[in-house]
Amino acid sequence: MNHALILPILLPAIVGALLVMAARYDKVLARVFSLASTVLLFGVALTLLVMASDGSVRTYALGAWPAPFGIVLVLDRLAALMVLLNAVLGLSVLLYAINGWDLRGKHFHPLFQFQLMGINGAFLTGDFFNLFVFFEILLIASYGLMVHGGGGLRVKAGVQYVVTNLVGSSVFLIAVGLIYSVTGTLNMADLAVIVPRVPAADQALLQTGAVLLLLVFAIKAALVPLHFWLPGTYANAPGPVAALFAIMTKVGAYSIIRLYVLAFGAEAGPAAWLAAPWLLPAGLVTLVLGMTGVLAARSLGQMASFAVIGSMGMLLATVSVFTPQAIGAALYYLIHSTFAAGALFLIADLVAERRGVQRDRLVLAPRFAQAGLLAGLFFVAAIGITGMPPLSGFIGKLLILDGVRASAHATWFWTLILSTSLIAIVGFSRGGSLVFWKSHAVNAPSAPLHRGAALPFVAVGGVLACLVTLTVFAGPVHGWLELTATQLFAPTAYIEAVLGTAQEGP
Amino acid sequence: MEFLVASAIGVMTAAGLYLVLRARTFPVIIGLSLLTYATNLFLFATGRLAINQPPVIGATGGSYVDPLPQALVLTAIVISFGMTAVVVVMALRGYLETGNDHVDLPGDASPEASEDDWKLRGRKQADATVKAGGSKA
Numbered sequence A: 001m002n003h004a005l006i007l008p009i010l011l012p013a014i015v016g017a018l019l020v021m022a023a024r025y026d027k028v029l030a031r032v033f034s035l036a037s038t039v040l041l042f043g044v045a046l047t048l049l050v051m052a053s054d055g056s057v058r059t060y061a062l063g064a065w066p067a068p069f070g071i072v073l074v075l076d077r078l079a080a081l082m083v084l085l086n087a088v089l090g091l092s093v094l095l096y097a098i099n100g101w102d103l104r105g106k107h108f109h110p111l112f113q114f115q116l117m118g119i120n121g122a123f124l125t126g127d128f129f130n131l132f133v134f135f136e137i138l139l140i141a142s143y144g145l146m147v148h149g150g151g152g153l154r155v156k157a158g159v160q161y162v163v164t165n166l167v168g169s170s171v172f173l174i175a176v177g178l179i180y181s182v183t184g185t186l187n188m189a190d191l192a193v194i195v196p197r198v199p200a201a202d203q204a205l206l207q208t209g210a211v212l213l214l215l216v217f218a219i220k221a222a223l224v225p226l227h228f229w230l231p232g233t234y235a236n237a238p239g240p241v242a243a244l245f246a247i248m249t250k251v252g253a254y255s256i257i258r259l260y261v262l263a264f265g266a267e268a269g270p271a272a273w274l275a276a277p278w279l280l281p282a283g284l285v286t287l288v289l290g291m292t293g294v295l296a297a298r299s300l301g302q303m304a305s306f307a308v309i310g311s312m313g314m315l316l317a318t319v320s321v322f323t324p325q326a327i328g329a330a331l332y333y334l335i336h337s338t339f340a341a342g343a344l345f346l347i348a349d350l351v352a353e354r355r356g357v358q359r360d361r362l363v364l365a366p367r368f369a370q371a372g373l374l375a376g377l378f379f380v381a382a383i384g385i386t387g388m389p390p391l392s393g394f395i396g397k398l399l400i401l402d403g404v405r406a407s408a409h410a411t412w413f414w415t416l417i418l419s420t421s422l423i424a425i426v427g428f429s430r431g432g433s434l435v436f437w438k439s440h441a442v443n444a445p446s447a448p449l450h451r452g453a454a455l456p457f458v459a460v461g462g463v464l465a466c467l468v469t470l471t472v473f474a475g476p477v478h479g480w481l482e483l484t485a486t487q488l489f490a491p492t493a494y495i496e497a498v499l500g501t502a503q504e505g506p
Numbered sequence B: 001m002e003f004l005v006a007s008a009i010g011v012m013t014a015a016g017l018y019l020v021l022r023a024r025t026f027p028v029i030i031g032l033s034l035l036t037y038a039t040n041l042f043l044f045a046t047g048r049l050a051i052n053q054p055p056v057i058g059a060t061g062g063s064y065v066d067p068l069p070q071a072l073v074l075t076a077i078v079i080s081f082g083m084t085a086v087v088v089v090m091a092l093r094g095y096l097e098t099g100n101d102h103v104d105l106p107g108d109a110s111p112e113a114s115e116d117d118w119k120l121r122g123r124k125q126a127d128a129t130v131k132a133g134g135s136k137a
Helices: A003-022 A027-052 A077-097 A108-124 A128-146 A152-183 A188-197 A200-221 A229-236 A239-245 A248-262 A276-296 A300-319 A324-358 A371-386 A392-403 A410-441 A455-472 A474-488 A491-504 B002-020 B025-045 B068-098 B111-115 B118-136
Strands: A058-061 A072-075
Touching: A003 A027, A003 A058, A003 A072, A003 A108, A027 A072, A027 A077, A027 A108, A058 A491, A072 A077, A072 A108, A072 A491, A077 A108, A077 A239, A077 A248, A077 A324, A077 A455, A077 A474, A108 A128, A108 A248, A128 A152, A128 A239, A128 A248, A128 B068, A152 A188, A152 A200, A152 A229, A152 B025, A152 B068, A188 A248, A188 A491, A200 A248, A200 A276, A229 A239, A229 A300, A239 A248, A239 A300, A239 A324, A248 A300, A248 A324, A248 A474, A248 A491, A276 A300, A276 A410, A300 A324, A300 A371, A300 A392, A300 A410, A324 A371, A324 A392, A324 A455, A324 A474, A371 A392, A371 A410, A371 A455, A392 A410, A392 A455, A392 A474, A455 A474, A474 A491, B002 B025, B025 B068
Parallel strands: none
Antiparallel strands: A058 A072
16 A cells, blocks of 8 residues: 555645644744645655556555445546646745735635645545545635635625535535435445446436536536636635635536546446536536636636636536547646636736735726736736647647547537637737736826735746646647546546455455 | 425425525525535435434344445534534624625625615714714704
8 A cells, every 4th residue: 555645635634733733823834834845745746646657546545444435545647637736736826825925814824735635635535425525625724715814805705605615515415415325335436336237217316416416516617507606706815815726626627527437437328428418518608608707807806717717618618528539638728727827816916916906907007016027927827828829728729629529519619619719818918908008008106116025926937837838848748648538538447446455455 | 204304305405595595694594504404314314214223233133224324414414513603704704894794795786785784874873973963062
């Protein structure tokens, strides 16, 4: 048994608890511990990625209780990729936050660590009930982070966010209960074995459960018509927290990819490809609505939020084709859109800090400090998120357009993806020119032009550097992701790795 | 028994959903509680309804009820209890900071929200007292 598998969960959990108890009043200690833990997490995630690259599926049975009776963690290529993505984004966001955001409220660092723990757990777990538990951990931490720093508007947006997710959790439990009542298992690999054998009389219950589960993941992934919580939440959350939330929508996408390929995939008999007919229209409508929202946004934060919705639509519509090529392309786009959205939220926060009363609203305002540098960064991030050449968004879109060619709905994909790209470009050009260029035309006295610290720029630069790296190494990365998709579509190895541990046990 | 449990779950879910869609935070929180009660009862029922059965396999074998849903319900109860506390605190904080208990954000709230605003009302009352005091003097 390889103990490295549990480190991404254990490390933030221990450090988080330590921070609550020992470093509550000492900001330097809290920052040092939090940063050290996140750097270590990054190292662990890299190790796991290298381990998973050999194509085998590793499992970790907690307390050595064999699956499907005990709890297992499973590491395959997809899980390793998502854990690494989380670690990289987490590290950048933390670098940004320790410049002052972390002191605007209490307990930023413990909450941050628990958030990382919950996200890692959701990526690594091998059964449903633990997926629920880790969802709750990441949500509870996010409730705290969302209202970090306080303020009436933020707390109200936070109440909406909490209520939406509590309803989601209830539906999650009902879905888990339905699936358990039919199959008698909560283990994903065991479920994949049992689903094809479910008698016709129980199919209705099973499929209801599975579609309800899709509903829950769709709330997390902000699919239309369950996206209403996202713009209010992300635009009102503290900047670095919104940037970290860029990966939270991807937790929903990850769960959809994992579950509906593994348990409700080609082998599932009457329940085969259960998610596809729902995901395709929902994804395409989400894409259109998100990108149109970019055009209608009233602030940079809202603009980034709607761009997140649009990119989730594109991602999940591509997933709904359920072929290895499409999933490979979707995964590439997933990495790209996480970094691009994260960078946009951080830049919006930097702008809001410098503009005074206008914050990041799309209204005319006098010039502000470091406007040139920020305009440059915004330009790069906007190129990334709208999918213009030369950055990775363009490559991601090309891969998606190529990946869905075999689909019966390819015309829809091509038309909508290309036309929404244009809408997004118009939206971001409008926002950028209003905030950065037209400020020269305003004669009102400008806000005091004091330069900020360098650390936030290092963080934003780091995220943008990830985009550039993703562009430069697009070939090898996409090759690796295609292998990941192929591994997903051959679930036998996953099932044997998880349930095989049952035979090894005493 | 099946009918009783099923209709209880149904009625509580329906009432919970109705209340969650209300405009003020208090009914929303009550609705959430009802929804979690319904969920817990539902989870409990997924282990099949049986009376006077132990949740473990006895020494003599024989029949037993599935213990796993009971464990799941226990976890779900703990989580929902904690979350109700969190949402109550956040709703209270929102009420105190923005002056009304409407769920909508101030930007797109109904005009009703500002009528209910206790801060504004307090200010109006203060103005009224000042005026009344002024006229007396």
